[in-house]
Amino acid sequence: QVQLVESGGGLVQAGGSLRLSCAASGRTFSTYSMAWFRQAPGKERGFVAGISAGGGTTDYADSVKGRFSISRDNAKTTVYLQMNSLNSDDAAVYYCAQARLGVVTTSRTMYAYWGHGTQVSVSS
Numbered sequence: 183q184v185q186l187v188e189s190g191g192g193l194v195q196a197g198g199s200l201r202l203s204c205a206a207s208g209r210t211f212s213t214y215s216m217a218w219f220r221q222a223p224g225k226e227r228g229f230v231a232g233i234s235a236g237g238g239t240t241d242y243a244d245s246v247k248g249r250f251s252i253s254r255d256n257a258k259t260t261v262y263l264q265m266n267s268l269n270s271d272d273a274a275v276y277y278c279a280q281a282r283l284g285v286v287t288t289s290r291t292m293y294a295y296w297g298h299g300t301q302v303s304v305s306s
Contacts, residue, residue: 184208184295186295195305202276211256215234217231218230231263276300277296
């Protein structure tokens with residue numbers, strides 16, 4: 183059974199940084215791409231960042247390009263999201279997801295497994 187456990191969320195001041203982690207278990211981690219999605223109250227869950235199975239390809243939502251960075255450690259079966267220059271628009275529950283394939287995809291339907299989420303709050 184696949185488990186994805188996020189950590190690292192919390193309250194941060196605008197302009198600050200946070201690093202999210204997602205520990206995975208239950209499938210061969212290095213075979214599948216990973217991604218972070220987020221969902222704010224009243225909004226749909228949207229793609230934030232994704233990384234291919236081997237880590238060589240990444241993709242980002244336009245709203246976070248240049249501020250967020252996704253990485254993975256296949257030996258530790260963990261994916262990370264470094265978030266810098268946070269603003270109020272970044273406040274949301276952040277979800278880790280594991281895809282059905284090895285390439286990066288922004289489509290929610292291509293992700294087979296999801297974590298329970300970690301809250302990120304930004305104070306002004």
